[in-house]
Amino acid sequence: MLFTSKLGFLGSLLLFLPTAFAGFSSSSTTNLAVYWGQNSYGQGTGSLAQQRLSYYCANTQFNIIPLAFLITLGNPSLNFANAGDNCTAISGSNLFYCAQLEADIGTCQTTYGKTILLSVGGATYTEGGFSTSAAAISAATNIWKIFGPLIDTTVPRPFGNAVVDGFDFDFEATVSNMAPFANQLRNLMTTSTATTGKEYLLTAAPQCPYPDAADDQMLAGAVPFDAIWVQFYNNYCGLQSFTVGSSTQNNFNFATWDNWAKTVSLNPNVKVFLGIPGNTGAGAGYQSGSTLASIISYSKGFSSFGGVMIWDMSQVYANSGFLSSVVSDLGQPATTTISATLTTSTLSSTTILSSSTVTPTTLQTVTTTTTSAGSTPTTPLVNQWNQCAGEGWTGGTVCAPPYVCTYLSVWYSQCE
Numbered sequence: 030m031l032f033t034s035k036l037g038f039l040g041s042l043l044l045f046l047p048t049a050f051a052g053f054s055s056s057s058t059t060n061l062a063v064y065w066g067q068n069s070y071g072q073g074t075g076s077l078a079q080q081r082l083s084y085y086c087a088n089t090q091f092n093i094i095p096l097a098f099l100i101t102l103g104n105p106s107l108n109f110a111n112a113g114d115n116c117t118a119i120s121g122s123n124l125f126y127c128a129q130l131e132a133d134i135g136t137c138q139t140t141y142g143k144t145i146l147l148s149v150g151g152a153t154y155t156e157g158g159f160s161t162s163a164a165a166i167s168a169a170t171n172i173w174k175i176f177g178p179l180i181d182t183t184v185p186r187p188f189g190n191a192v193v194d195g196f197d198f199d200f201e202a203t204v205s206n207m208a209p210f211a212n213q214l215r216n217l218m219t220t221s222t223a224t225t226g227k228e229y230l231l232t233a234a235p236q237c238p239y240p241d242a243a244d245d246q247m248l249a250g251a252v253p254f255d256a257i258w259v260q261f262y263n264n265y266c267g268l269q270s271f272t273v274g275s276s277t278q279n280n281f282n283f284a285t286w287d288n289w290a291k292t293v294s295l296n297p298n299v300k301v302f303l304g305i306p307g308n309t310g311a312g313a314g315y316q317s318g319s320t321l322a323s324i325i326s327y328s329k330g331f332s333s334f335g336g337v338m339i340w341d342m343s344q345v346y347a348n349s350g351f352l353s354s355v356v357s358d359l360g361q362p363a364t365t366t367i368s369a370t371l372t373t374s375t376l377s378s379t380t381i382l383s384s385s386t387v388t389p390t391t392l393q394t395v396t397t398t399t400t401s402a403g404s405t406p407t408t409p410l411v412n413q414w415n416q417c418a419g420e421g422w423t424g425g426t427v428c429a430p431p432y433v434c435t436y437l438s439v440w441y442s443q444c445e
């Protein structure tokens with residue numbers, strides 16, 4: 030009544046507006062994903078401590094929230110930092126039931142149109158995947174019963190009747206048989222979509238060194254991802270390496286990932302997101318202001334660009350004005366010279382390697398960096414001129430900003 034009598038035509042339009050409020054869109058270049066669950070800013074109490082999910086979903090500035098993390102797959106378990114304190118153990122399993130998350134996932138999806146993904150992995154994931162593809166497929170079937178639509182009342186359900194919108198992979202260590210695991214989830218999703226109409230997503234968060242050491246089996250044409258958010262932080266190829274005003278980049282390698290999307294990815298329409306730290310302490314290489322605006326504008330020039338991913342919610346809420354600046358940057362036009370220069374067929378993986386200062390040896394050395402979307406560096410940041418990599422090196426591998434871990438020999442890389 031209100032719509033028809035008071036709002037008339039506009040009101041009827043509003044009824045069709047779920048798309049305006051919708052989550053991930055593969056045709057949009059302004060998607061914004063923000064990880065929730067790890068309380069990475071680290072406050073135990075007060076307004077900057079991680080709040081319950083629904084508190085953030087009311088914010089219309091982002092449309093995708095990966096929940097971090099499902100930390101084991103064989104015997105499934107979750108970690109949501111302080112949000113886990115509000116959950117209760119489910120006996121006979123390593124899982125907990127979270128009434129707030131059951132309610133909030135539903136509210137976030139239905140009221141606020143958010144895409145809610147469950148992210149697998151994180152810094153503490155140590156299972157290494159699966160010993161056989163049969164084990165991987167059976168684990169995926171189990172995960173689907175736990176977090177997908179209710180099809181088996183005998184399995185524990187941490188989110189009750191709530192159903193996630195898909196799964197995200199964030200591994201920092203090598204994993205085996207993760208492609209059959211992901212593909213089994215994909216098959217179950219596709220079958221479910223055919224009967225219910227609900228769409229599901231598969232996403233991944235590789236680190237920027239290409240190819241990604243952890244996710245490569247899945248990314249090398251084996252799994253049809255909808256989107257990947259590349260972590261352009263904690264590595265030499267991150268935001269700090271972007272050269273403002275230059276249409277060709279050396280270490281900053283969005284071009285490499287765009288090329289992956291078009292020539293390697295099983296889904297050639299996969300979207301590539303610029304993954305960024307949401308605050309100075311969220312990851313090495315943090316950028317803001319006009320530099321970040323330039324990086325976003327440059328990245329937007331690639332046709333695979335789908336938006337920005339931020340690590341993580343607690344960090345960005347402690348960084349006043351940052352989220353708004355990212356939203357505003359995303360709304361700006363792309364740097365047009367880039368799409369002209371780099372998205373054409375003249376760009377092959379060979380030209381990327383030869384035109385950049387990154388040699389295969391450098392890549393091998395620096396991909397040993399051990400950080401993930403799900404973690405701030407576990408060892409202290411390395412200062413200028415100190416060692417950050419090399420055979421046998423077990424110390425810190427992440428340079429304090431703005432320094433970059435630079436390859437000198439197989440034995441020695443330093444921050445400069």
Ligand SMILES: *[C@@H]1O[C@H](CO)[C@@H](O)[C@H](O)[C@H]1NC(C)=O
Nearest residue numbers: 079080081082111112115129
């Ligand atoms: C935990 O529950 C309390 C009480 O409902 C709520 O205020 C708080 O936001 C919750 N915390 C998290 C991190 O979910």
